[in-house]
Amino acid sequence: MKYIKVLLQIGLGFGLLSAGISHLTTARAEFRAQVPTWLPLDADFVVIASGIVEISLGIGLLILWKQLPRKLIGLAAALFFIAIFPGNLSQWINGVSAFGLDTDQARFMRLFFQPVLVFWALISTNAYRLLRRKKT
Numbered sequence: 001m002k003y004i005k006v007l008l009q010i011g012l013g014f015g016l017l018s019a020g021i022s023h024l025t026t027a028r029a030e031f032r033a034q035v036p037t038w039l040p041l042d043a044d045f046v047v048i049a050s051g052i053v054e055i056s057l058g059i060g061l062l063i064l065w066k067q068l069p070r071k072l073i074g075l076a077a078a079l080f081f082i083a084i085f086p087g088n089l090s091q092w093i094n095g096v097s098a099f100g101l102d103t104d105q106a107r108f109m110r111l112f113f114q115p116v117l118v119f120w121a122l123i124s125t126n127a128y129r130l131l132r133r134k135k136t
Helices: 002-024 028-034 043-063 067-083 085-093 104-111 113-124
Strands: none
Touching: 002 028, 002 043, 002 067, 002 113, 028 043, 028 085, 043 067, 067 085, 067 113, 085 104, 104 113
């Protein structure tokens, strides 16, 4: 199980690194389309900032292997996935096509992938252990 978690952490790290780089380069317009219109920030700023966060999280997942830092970066990644969920929700509610999600059904189905990413971050890094209550 330990090696599976390591592979999952590495996969998530490369995924975040790749997504972050695409925020700053090739997919910038697609990501801008996902920024909720109610968010009182410039869409380009949000895309750039979230790209930098994704790159940082990806690098952290690839280099942090001591238990506490590993758990903390996993928790940070899980919280990041929760924080960006409103963008996915906005894309579905407003019918915004991006990343090949050009039907309401496709946009709706994508919403179910976000909890998978949260779970992936918590399990692969053992961050879920930070969330468990300590018995007194």
